[in-house]
Amino acid sequence: MQTILILSLVAAAIGSGLIAGIFFAFSTFIMTAFSRIPAEQGIAAMNSINVTIVRSPFMALFVPTAILCLVISVMAVINWRGGASALMLAGAALYLLASFVSTIVFNVPMNDALEKVSGNGPQAAELWATYLRDWTWWNHVRTIASLLASVAFVRALMLV
Incomplete structure (x- = not known):
């Protein structure tokens, strides 16, 4: 059981660290960079990423x-192992709630809403501005949570 625990902690530390990156x-x-290009191009680029990422090693x-x-x-x-647990x-x-569930x-x-809008016009520009702000804010949450999860797993490894 100890070996499974250690391997799980190592894999979770690496996984959450890579996701944080x-x-x-x-x-x-x-x-x-997307905020510096026209809305139509930013929307197209982000929609391409959103389609690609679900079929990429990221999901694995x-x-x-x-x-x-x-x-x-x-x-x-x-x-229960006290501080390690x-x-x-x-x-x-941190990973499950602030990274996985928040995603x-x-x-x-937000990605689904972006996919449905035409890439040009005032509605698209307005949605794009809101998307950039809100999506990035939640991404900051995911970044910090994933990094802190990785740190917690490494620290737990030092105690088990």
Whole structure:
């Protein structure tokens, strides 16, 4: 059981860290670059990313890391290890709620709305401006949460 726990923590630390890096790229330069081009081009680029990402290796990292977080949560509760278990639960909650669930609840519906708008005209420009602001804000949340989850998993590894 100890080996499974350690391997799960290592994989979750790596997975959440890689996801944090992907989200970090969007928060720090991708969305800024999109904000500097015409709305029609930004919308087209983001829609292309949104179609591509669900068929990419990103999903093979994003979803399994969430599943690992569930497994880690169960192991933390079943075999309580004090601070290590608290860190395991904190890391899992950060990733599951602030990264995974917030993606489903906030970012994906914004992506779906963006897909339905024509790439030009005042309505598109207005939606694009709102999208850039709101989507990026939630992406900042996902970035920080994923990074903190990774840190929590690494710290828990040091205690188990």
